[in-house]
Amino acid sequence: MSTPQTCRNYINGQWLTAVAGATLESRNPANKREVIATFPRSTGTDVEAAVVAARQAYQIWRLVPAPARAEYVFKVGELLSKYKEELAQLICREMGKPIAEARGDVQEGIDCAFYSAAEGRRLFGQTTPSEMPNKFAMTVRMPIGVCALITPWNFPIAIPCWKAMPALVCGNTVIFKPAEDTPACATKLVEIFAEAGLPPGVMNLVHGVGEEVGKALVAHPHVDLVSFTGSSETGAEVGSICGQTHKRVCLEMGGKNAQIVMEDADLELALDGAVWGAFGTAGQRCTATSRLILHQDIKEKFTAMLKERTSKLRLGAGSDPNTQVGPIINERQLQRISQYLDIARAEGAKVLIGGKIATEGELENGYFFQPTILDEVTPQMRVAQEEIFGPVVALIKVNSFEEAISILNNTKYGLSSSIYTRDINRAFTAMRDIEAGITYINGPTIGAEVHLPFGGVKQTGNGHREAGTTTLDVFTEWKTVYVDFSGSLQRAQIDNRK
Numbered sequence: 001m002s003t004p005q006t007c008r009n010y011i012n013g014q015w016l017t018a019v020a021g022a023t024l025e026s027r028n029p030a031n032k033r034e035v036i037a038t039f040p041r042s043t044g045t046d047v048e049a050a051v052v053a054a055r056q057a058y059q060i061w062r063l064v065p066a067p068a069r070a071e072y073v074f075k076v077g078e079l080l081s082k083y084k085e086e087l088a089q090l091i092c093r094e095m096g097k098p099i100a101e102a103r104g105d106v107q108e109g110i111d112c113a114f115y116s117a118a119e120g121r122r123l124f125g126q127t128t129p130s131e132m133p134n135k136f137a138m139t140v141r142m143p144i145g146v147c148a149l150i151t152p153w154n155f156p157i158a159i160p161c162w163k164a165m166p167a168l169v170c171g172n173t174v175i176f177k178p179a180e181d182t183p184a185c186a187t188k189l190v191e192i193f194a195e196a197g198l199p200p201g202v203m204n205l206v207h208g209v210g211e212e213v214g215k216a217l218v219a220h221p222h223v224d225l226v227s228f229t230g231s232s233e234t235g236a237e238v239g240s241i242c243g244q245t246h247k248r249v250c251l252e253m254g255g256k257n258a259q260i261v262m263e264d265a266d267l268e269l270a271l272d273g274a275v276w277g278a279f280g281t282a283g284q285r286c287t288a289t290s291r292l293i294l295h296q297d298i299k300e301k302f303t304a305m306l307k308e309r310t311s312k313l314r315l316g317a318g319s320d321p322n323t324q325v326g327p328i329i330n331e332r333q334l335q336r337i338s339q340y341l342d343i344a345r346a347e348g349a350k351v352l353i354g355g356k357i358a359t360e361g362e363l364e365n366g367y368f369f370q371p372t373i374l375d376e377v378t379p380q381m382r383v384a385q386e387e388i389f390g391p392v393v394a395l396i397k398v399n400s401f402e403e404a405i406s407i408l409n410n411t412k413y414g415l416s417s418s419i420y421t422r423d424i425n426r427a428f429t430a431m432r433d434i435e436a437g438i439t440y441i442n443g444p445t446i447g448a449e450v451h452l453p454f455g456g457v458k459q460t461g462n463g464h465r466e467a468g469t470t471t472l473d474v475f476t477e478w479k480t481v482y483v484d485f486s487g488s489l490q491r492a493q494i495d496n497r498k
């Protein structure tokens, strides 16, 4: 066990303890005796200092040319590459995901840095004809101001990067409130932004409890925008406060993602998709596959294949290269998953495999849940409707393609979706009729790429898309500019007559 790291807030270019002095700690979810970090339990006073710093810095930062702002973000990308392994090891210890996935988390940050940095030389507006003579019409993107970025623990590097990087390139300043479970990852990330040379106040970090720090940021009158990823419940609260104060808000919330497997699918391919979609990151992704909608003709065979593969998955600490499924983030989430198993049994679902907290050998030291398959699930059951956020997948049998699409759409969420079929007509029909922000054809529901829009429909979000060029609509305001040069023309004509 290594010595716990002492994390601090980063406000106006300085590393600070919370003014009130209180601290919290994060632990290794694979070994709960190991304290990874202590970090400030900040209060409204620290939030106030960060907002003042970010507002002051904004007046200078917004005037730095966008290509120059982007150079800082490019530098962050280079530094992330340099520290990639160190960061990945830290993610394994603090968040728990297997090392290969942790490297992917950092790589997403690197990809986002280079993609966002390039946008510094674009940030395109439009020019369009004016209906008046001697008039020029155009639109330009303007920064919004101070952005509060409130992030979850499941992608402790990628998600903060895909918010902070475009926000900064667009000319905003940032206050980052990371999840309580991953303060050390957040601190290392902000150290990297600082090492890249960002001026004081442009990037600020305030650790603490969501109900305290997150809430104070959302309610603060001088925070202009909130970008939030997390649970639907918290997202609804954040959205409602922002609505009351007319604050810009981008919400990215839950999913109840389904993979359809039709009778003509390549079953081996669909199996790979189902296993990694459902059990990758121990199911703790908003894009995780939590429902498998199986055509009746392949249901029995596919279920047997899935059960066999699931039984061989190796649970363990993320830092062990042999681990395929890591721990659950904390005790509260572990108990929540366990409660969903009770609900599933009470509703009449059949536990085919798994279904319990895993305690064999060293697993007892951490928060592990057995990869679980629930069979005989019907579309209205709570386990088919509510986000579990754990390694639990529900099997639902269907008789037709139409029924499969209808059941897939039958939830309040609409983030990711997938269909395995060899029929091109069905693939395109699914692409058209599925109600989700993301649809994969012959691929799992997970695996977002940073240059495409990320987000969902219905209660998954509020219509915005981060990542891709659509993120620019989150982090900028449009300004419409009319230039009327008829006056000066007339003056020039008068001058010529003289």
Ligand SMILES: NC(=O)C1=CN([C@@H]2O[C@H](COP(=O)(O)OP(=O)(O)OC[C@H]3O[C@@H](n4cnc5c(N)ncnc54)[C@H](OP(=O)(O)O)[C@@H]3O)[C@@H](O)[C@H]2O)C=CC1
Pocket (backbone or CB within 6 Å): 150, 151, 152, 153, 154, 177, 178, 179, 180, 181, 208, 209, 210, 211, 213, 214, 215, 218, 229, 230, 231, 232, 234, 235, 237, 238, 252, 253, 254, 255, 285, 286, 333, 387, 388, 389
């Ligand atoms: N869509 C996604 O990617 C994710 C979805 N979830 C879903 O959320 C469930 C619970 O996970 P949890 O981590 O508690 O998610 P939360 O939504 O509570 O947390 C997400 C972020 O919001 C902060 N926060 C909490 N309360 C408030 C508030 N009142 N105002 C402002 N910010 C706040 C949290 O801080 P703090 O950590 O201090 O509480 C964290 O930084 C999961 O089971 C899963 O269903 C979770 C993570 C990611």
Ligand SMILES: O=C(O)CCC(=O)C(=O)O
Pocket (backbone or CB within 6 Å): 154, 155, 159, 284, 285, 286, 287, 288, 445, 446, 447, 448
């Ligand atoms: O599917 C992915 O790769 C991205 C998932 C994600 O960002 C999330 O679960 O929060």
